[in-house]
Amino acid sequence: xxxxxxxxxxxxxxxxxxxxxxxxxxxxxxxxxxxxxxxxxxxxxxxxxxxxxxxxxxxxxxxxxxxxxxxxxxxxxxxxxxxxxxxxxxxxxxxxxxxxxxxxxxxxxxxxxxxxxxxxxxxxxxxxxxxxxxxxxxxxxxxxxxxxxxxxxxxxxxxxxxxxxxxxxxxxxxxxxxxxxxxxxxxxxxxxxxxxxxxxxxxxxxxxxxxxxxxxxxxxxxxxxxxxxxxxxxxxxxxxxxxxxxxxxxxxxxxxxxxxxxxxxxxxxxxxxxxxxxxxxxxxxxxxxxx
Numbered sequence: 003x004x005x006x007x008x009x010x011x012x013x014x015x016x017x018x019x020x021x022x023x024x025x026x027x028x029x030x031x032x033x034x035x036x037x038x039x040x041x042x043x044x045x046x047x048x049x050x051x052x053x054x055x056x057x058x059x060x061x062x063x064x065x066x067x068x069x070x071x072x073x074x075x076x077x078x079x080x081x082x083x084x085x086x087x088x089x090x091x092x093x094x095x096x097x098x099x100x101x102x103x104x105x106x107x108x109x110x111x112x113x114x115x116x117x118x119x120x121x122x123x124x125x126x127x128x129x130x131x132x133x134x135x136x137x138x139x140x141x142x143x144x145x146x147x148x149x150x151x152x153x154x155x156x157x158x159x160x161x162x163x164x165x166x167x168x169x170x171x172x173x174x175x176x177x178x179x180x181x182x183x184x185x186x187x188x189x190x191x192x193x194x195x196x197x198x199x200x201x202x203x204x205x206x207x208x209x210x211x212x213x214x215x216x217x218x219x220x221x222x223x224x225x226x227x228x229x230x231x232x233x234x235x236x237x238x239x240x241x242x243x244x245x246x247x248x249x250x251x252x253x254x255x256x257x258x259x260x261x262x263x264x265x266x267x268x269x270x271x272x273x274x275x276x277x278x279x280x281x282x283x284x285x286x287x288x289x290x291x292x293x
Contacts (some may be wrong), residue, residue: 003064008083010071015064016057016084020048025118026093027276028085029056030101033205034160034198035189036063039098042265043272050273055093057084059104061197063189072200074208078107085116094276096121098261099232100205103127106241109221110213120221121272124229124258127210127241136209138236145206152199160190167230170257182262214244221245222275222282224268226253226260242285249275251282 005013017037027047029040037056044054058065060080061072070076081104085093095117097105102125109120132139151159164186166172169179190198223245225238234252242250251271253260261268275281 005065006084006087008060008080010076012060012068012071012080013066014057014060014080014084016055017044018053018055018088019044020053021051022053024051024053026053026055026088026090028081028090028093028095029054030081030095030097030104031056031059031062032099032101033201034062034193035186036192038063038185038189039262043096043261043269046265046269047273052276055088055090057081058193059101059197059201061201062193064192067194067197069196072197073204074103074107077104077204078111081108082111085112091115092118094119094121096123096272097125098123099258100126100201103205103208103210106210106213106217107208109219110216117219119219119275120217121224121275122221122238122241123224123261123268124226124232125223125237125241126205126208126232127214127237128244129209129211130206130232130236136236140206140233140236142206145202148202149199152195152202156195156198157187157191160187164259168257169259169263170228170230172230173228173257179263182259186259210241211244214241215246218246220247220249220275222249222251222271223285224251224253224271224282226256226258228253228255229258231258239285245285248285249282250285 031039036058040056095105102122106127132141164183171178223242227234242248
């Protein structure tokens, strides 16, 4: 089982498939999942000739369960250490949900030449929680409720999320996949309860505004208007405006976990962006709006 050790000695599991001289695509999973959440995309892009990499974030999946470091600074540092160990250059980093926050935090700190492009898919930036500087955000009480539910009955909580809003299976007429629900539960329960608990703060309260402003490489922001986990109006369009070279692709009625429910749509858009084709609406950073 391939693993690497970070600067603080934490063991991180990762998958690394494909030709070592091919362009690397690095996939970052959401909370509280693992690299397995990207299996469809890993196979799809492996068949296209790319080198595909995905890791289990510390405290998640098969990576070491630590009592500390369950926050974005350490998550990004762990990615830096893995990228360095694998000597990845000209890589494209693709992050879903919490993984999108990790991508923004990492890319803003990456060494020149390491990153070619990035993708934020239904991602948490710029910031989720409601506060004075983010009046349209989600109230902190919602995330407090997540923490209470996790502590009280994590197994049930990790069943309720994919059964309902994560995959949009609570929508009328939704085609429910028990396999996706069970796989979400399996991945979540593999990880540390404590890491899952602390990561709620990391994905909901971290402000990625300055990270987004610092990123120079092309970034594709994909977000659906029907995302019930990370609301569209307070995320995707705002992130695209903060980026120097951002492109916004808006879906109308896909769920938060659209890469799993609609991989044909998502994979096609990812491939087009990777290949330099037009995908969505180019968003110009307006200094007046960002002042």
